[in-house]
Amino acid sequence: MSNDIVLDVRNLRVSFGPEETRLAPVDDISFELNQGETLGIVGESGSGKSTLGMALMCLAPAAQNARIEGSIKLQGRELMGLSADEMRSIRGHSMAMILQDPMASLNPVRLLGDQVGEVITAHQMISRDSLKSRVLKAFTSVRIASPEQRINAYPHQISGGMRQRIVGAAAIIGQPQVLIADEPTTSLDVTIQAQYLDLLKDLQREMGMAMIFITHDFGVVAKMCDRVAVIYAGQIVETARVRDLFRTPRHWYTAALIACVPKLQGEAKRLAAIEGQPPRLVSRKPDQPTACRFAPRCPAADKVCEQAPPETQLANGAMVRCWHPREAS
Amino acid sequence: MIRARPILIFAMLIFALFVLASIAAPWIAPTDPLLGSLGKRLKPPVWAGGTWANLLGTDAQGRDVLARLIYGARISLTVSLVAIGIAGSIGTSIGVIAGYKGGWTDRIFMRIVDLALSIPVILLALLFGVVFGPSFTNVVAVIALVLWSQYARMARGETLRIMREDYIDLARTSGLSALQIIRRHILPNIAGVIIVVATLQVGTVIVLEASLSFLGVGVPPPTPSWGTMVADGRSYLTTAWWLCLFPGLAIMLVVMSVNMIGDELTDRLNPALRREGGEP
Amino acid sequence: MTRAIITRCAEALIALFLMSAAIFALRRVTGDPVALLLSDSATEADRMALTANLGLDQPLLTQYVIFLRDALHGDLGRSLIGDRQPALDLVLSRLGYSLQLAGVALVFSFLIGIPLGVMSAVHRGRFIDFAARLLALIGQSVPVFWLGIVLIFLFSVTLGLLPTSGYGDWRHFIMPALTLGLFTLAAITRLCRASMLEALNSEYVKFARIKGVSENQILIKHALRNSLMPVVTFMGTFFAAMITGAVVVETVFSWPGIGRLAYESILRRDFPVVQATVLTMTLLFISCNLAVDLIYLWLDPRMRQGAK
Numbered sequence: 001m002s003n004d005i006v007l008d009v010r011n012l013r014v015s016f017g018p019e020e021t022r023l024a025p026v027d028d029i030s031f032e033l034n035q036g037e038t039l040g041i042v043g044e045s046g047s048g049k050s051t052l053g054m055a056l057m058c059l060a061p062a063a064q065n066a067r068i069e070g071s072i073k074l075q076g077r078e079l080m081g082l083s084a085d086e087m088r089s090i091r092g093h094s095m096a097m098i099l100q101d102p103m104a105s106l107n108p109v110r111l112l113g114d115q116v117g118e119v120i121t122a123h124q125m126i127s128r129d130s131l132k133s134r135v136l137k138a139f140t141s142v143r144i145a146s147p148e149q150r151i152n153a154y155p156h157q158i159s160g161g162m163r164q165r166i167v168g169a170a171a172i173i174g175q176p177q178v179l180i181a182d183e184p185t186t187s188l189d190v191t192i193q194a195q196y197l198d199l200l201k202d203l204q205r206e207m208g209m210a211m212i213f214i215t216h217d218f219g220v221v222a223k224m225c226d227r228v229a230v231i232y233a234g235q236i237v238e239t240a241r242v243r244d245l246f247r248t249p250r251h252w253y254t255a256a257l258i259a260c261v262p263k264l265q266g267e268a269k270r271l272a273a274i275e276g277q278p279p280r281l282v283s284r285k286p287d288q289p290t291a292c293r294f295a296p297r298c299p300a301a302d303k304v305c306e307q308a309p310p311e312t313q314l315a316n317g318a319m320v321r322c323w324h325p326r327e328a329s
Numbered sequence: 330m331i332r333a334r335p336i337l338i339f340a341m342l343i344f345a346l347f348v349l350a351s352i353a354a355p356w357i358a359p360t361d362p363l364l365g366s367l368g369k370r371l372k373p374p375v376w377a378g379g380t381w382a383n384l385l386g387t388d389a390q391g392r393d394v395l396a397r398l399i400y401g402a403r404i405s406l407t408v409s410l411v412a413i414g415i416a417g418s419i420g421t422s423i424g425v426i427a428g429y430k431g432g433w434t435d436r437i438f439m440r441i442v443d444l445a446l447s448i449p450v451i452l453l454a455l456l457f458g459v460v461f462g463p464s465f466t467n468v469v470a471v472i473a474l475v476l477w478s479q480y481a482r483m484a485r486g487e488t489l490r491i492m493r494e495d496y497i498d499l500a501r502t503s504g505l506s507a508l509q510i511i512r513r514h515i516l517p518n519i520a521g522v523i524i525v526v527a528t529l530q531v532g533t534v535i536v537l538e539a540s541l542s543f544l545g546v547g548v549p550p551p552t553p554s555w556g557t558m559v560a561d562g563r564s565y566l567t568t569a570w571w572l573c574l575f576p577g578l579a580i581m582l583v584v585m586s587v588n589m590i591g592d593e594l595t596d597r598l599n600p601a602l603r604r605e606g607g608e609p
Numbered sequence: 610m611t612r613a614i615i616t617r618c619a620e621a622l623i624a625l626f627l628m629s630a631a632i633f634a635l636r637r638v639t640g641d642p643v644a645l646l647l648s649d650s651a652t653e654a655d656r657m658a659l660t661a662n663l664g665l666d667q668p669l670l671t672q673y674v675i676f677l678r679d680a681l682h683g684d685l686g687r688s689l690i691g692d693r694q695p696a697l698d699l700v701l702s703r704l705g706y707s708l709q710l711a712g713v714a715l716v717f718s719f720l721i722g723i724p725l726g727v728m729s730a731v732h733r734g735r736f737i738d739f740a741a742r743l744l745a746l747i748g749q750s751v752p753v754f755w756l757g758i759v760l761i762f763l764f765s766v767t768l769g770l771l772p773t774s775g776y777g778d779w780r781h782f783i784m785p786a787l788t789l790g791l792f793t794l795a796a797i798t799r800l801c802r803a804s805m806l807e808a809l810n811s812e813y814v815k816f817a818r819i820k821g822v823s824e825n826q827i828l829i830k831h832a833l834r835n836s837l838m839p840v841v842t843f844m845g846t847f848f849a850a851m852i853t854g855a856v857v858v859e860t861v862f863s864w865p866g867i868g869r870l871a872y873e874s875i876l877r878r879d880f881p882v883v884q885a886t887v888l889t890m891t892l893l894f895i896s897c898n899l900a901v902d903l904i905y906l907w908l909d910p911r912m913r914q915g916a917k
Contacts, residue, residue, distance in 0.1 A: 054815075054819075057818075057819055059815075059818055059819070062810065085823075088821045088822075088823060089821065090821070091818070091819055091820065091821035092819065092820040092821035092822075093821065096819070096820075097819045099812055099815065099816055099819070101812055104811065104812030104813060105812050105813055105815075105816040106813055106816075107813040107817075107831050107835065108813075108835075108909075109834055109835055109838075109908070109909060110830070110831070110834075115813075118817065118820055118822055118826075118830075119820045119821060119822075122820065122821045122822045122823060122826065123821060167816070170816070170820055174821075440620065443620060444620065444623065444624050444627065451852070451856055452852075452856070452871060452886075452887045452890060452891075453631065455856070455871065455872065455875050456632070456875065456883065456887070458875075459875045459876065459878065532749070532750060536750075536752050536753075539752050539754075539755075540752065540753070540754060540857055543752075543754045543857070544856070544857065544860065544872065545876070556752075556754075559752075559754060559755050559758065560754075563758060566758065566761070566762055566766060567766055570762060573755065573758050573759070573762070574759075576755075577751075577752060577755030577756075577758070577759065580751075580752045580755065581747075581750050581751045581752065581755070584749075584750040584751075584752075585746055585747065585750035588746060588749055588750055589746065
């Protein structure tokens with residue numbers, strides 16, 4: 001695996017609301033994504049992971065005074081500060097995204113073919129015939145049987161799994177270098193989930209895309225990802241290679257999350273739940289360093305955790321943001 | 330969210346004034362609304378050369394416009410309450426029964442609702458008015474006839490939604506009768522929606538009553554109805570503009586305030602549109 | 610889908626039938642038309658003759674069947690007033706004027722209401738939004754008959770710009786159409802705004818943004834069509850409002866349409882004409898609703914399969 005960095009994200013912050021009481025669902029997030037790699041972004045609901053996905057596409061939440069700050073470099077090219085039109089030409093082409101609900105992602109009153117082909121026609125003039133052949137090709141590559149008929153169908157006429165594949169077709173038709181998948185399988189049946197994950201993996205291999213996989217499901221992470229970033233209350237608390245993370249989680253939150261995953265083998269242990277509630281949105285006071293956000297729920301917390309925790313770089317490019325990281329075994 | 334709060338307060342004030350006027354009419358009206366005096370015919374409002382005795386002027390029979398306005402509020406409010414009460418209870422009952430029973434009952438009831446919606450009721454109202462003569466009962470009956478189907482639709486939809494909830498199954502398996510389930514579980518749950526529909530309809534009813542009275546088939550004279558007042562004032566449009574202006578303004582202001590309050594209630598009850606962007 | 614259409618048509622027929630029965634029944638309750646027609650000097654023989662002539666000596670049911678049969682042949686009786694014109698002819702001679710007025714009012718309310726609603730949603734919270742919402746609020750609150758009178762007072766009596774009433778050139782249309790259309794305009798603006806906001810917040814619009822579709826294209830291809838569907842659904846209601854409004858507006862502006870005809874003949878107890886106008890209006894109303902249903906089937910592919 002080559003180590004060319006496709007996407008380099010530095011100090012990304014998404015905030016909204018009036019200046020005095022701004023809320024930041026994504027706060028100071030940095031990571032990089034290598035060519036062909038799959039990075040998992042894991043967190044509870046409300047941790048800001050979906051907002052992060054949209055922010056990577058330079059789309060701010062539809063809230064008052066919403067703002068994205070920081071730096072996103074796609075193959076060395078800075079995306080922040082691009083004009084709306086320049087940014088638009090990146091979306092769907094260099095970077096694509098899949099949302100969780102396939103039924104809601106497709107407009108109920110428009111033909112499937114049109115909704116997929118839109119990615120192309122949004123940016124370039126193209127003849128009907130070559131558009132059609134590209135759409136057909138995209139449909140075929142996401143394993144849609146008899147694509148000729150499907151392009152003239154409406155969303156309600158096809159199954160949920162197929163809808164999700166159509167959404168996939170819209171994501172890959174522009175041949176993106178980065179594909180962001182935001183919980184793409186949560187609304188699917190378990191059997192179809194596995195199929196869909198396989199399909200995404202195949203597509204990634206065929207097209208050489210890098211993927212960012214946003215999920216709360218460690219099973220999916222284990223299946224799909226090379227590296228994981230665990231996100232808590234808008235911040236990355238730990239980054240590591242998947243195997244390392246499962247074997248020796250260094251952050252207490254990660255450990256708790258992994259303990260929550262029911263294991264098939266071994267004794268039937270009671271599901272461990274994490275005590276307390278995650279802070280929903282964190283308001284940031286810029287001059288004042290904030291305490292560790294997990295401290296109120298953390299078994300290892302003490303006085304020092306009232307200071308902002310340090311980001312400790314570890315072996316194999318791993319990172320943990322904690323005063324008292326768990327011991328590496 | 331940008332929302333003109335002061336305007337809402339203004340609307341509630343207007344509505345409170347309207348309710349107060351209708352309740353306390355005998356005490357706050359400056360004179361008897363029916364008592365005319367030929368010597369005081371068509372006096373203009375006080376700022377247009379009239380006297381303080383008749384703040385908003387007098388009509389062609391020398392009756393005080395302000396007093397008639399205040400008593401008119403009483404008619405508007407009474408018609409609204411009674412008509413909406415009748416339409417609401419009939420419509421809600423039909424809707425709940427249709428939703429609860431399902432099957433043929435549902436189909437037949439809903440066909441009747443469709444039919445009721447496909448008849449131009451203003452014409453029926455006019456016919457009624459002419460055939461049975463204008464009367465309070467008549468107005469209320471006709472307006473209730475216009476309104477009930479909306480409650481039936483709404484109540485049926487809500488009942489169907491609630492029927493899918495687990496606690497209805499629980500109630501059924503624990504042996505509650507249909508009537509008990511409807512009274513204890515369904516009615517309390519649909520009450521909110523029904524009340525919002527009712528609020529939104531107060532405006533419609535006030536305008537409808539005024540329109541019928543304007544056309545001469547509403548509340549019969551000499552009872553002061555806002556619609557009748559506008560109709561009477563029409564003949565004096567060029568000479569006594571205040572006769573048409575004030576009752577019309579009263580209708581508009583009250584209906585506007587009711588509509589605003591209704592919209593606010595709808596928003597509160599259905600926060601779907603406010604939720605976007607995860608605003609706190 | 611064919612089944613849905615047939616059901617709708619059957620419903621329309623039943624509604625028409627019920628309306629005719631209602632009118633017929635009401636007619637029996639009212640005063641004796643014979644007494645109304647005869648002069649004071651008429652003899653009992655005259656009276657009998659006229660009763661027989663009008664078919665009023667037959668049993669009720671027979672009268673109704675005869676009435677229905679005649680109605681199907683386009684014979685709705687003759688006016689009891691004046692030179693006793695056939696009622697249907699009278700109605701048809703007025704129908705054109707009403708359709709013209711309603712047409713102008715409907716076009717006016719759509720041409721302004723839809724863009725206003727869309728702009729209001731797109732520029733949510735800005736001045737245009739505020740103005741549109743205020744206009745919608747006023748439009749839904751102002752009583753139609755009073756608005757007409759105020760307009761007459763302002764533009765005819767005070768400013769002398771427009772003709773007070775009656776039918777004529779384009780200037781005669783302005784005030785009646787405005788009065789008749791304002792309620793619908795307000796309703797369309799509100800509906801359009803609400804459904805547009807919903808569409809703009811939907812996942813498919815979000816996904817379209819992700820796909821790199823421009824905001825204008827999103828508006829045209831994704832949001833507009835979806836947001837127009839509720840407007841179409843409510844077309845029937847709008848048309849009902851137009852018919853209701855027509856009676857009032859035509860009375861206020863002395864417009865020679867069927868609304869005023871209905872009003873006047875009801876006051877004169879000219880029942881054959883009342884019957885004819887009410888049936889014509891019901892027919893119009895029902896066929897409009899039918900047309901709306903068909904348009905909706907065309908707009909929403911989910912409905913086309915007849916699957917609910």
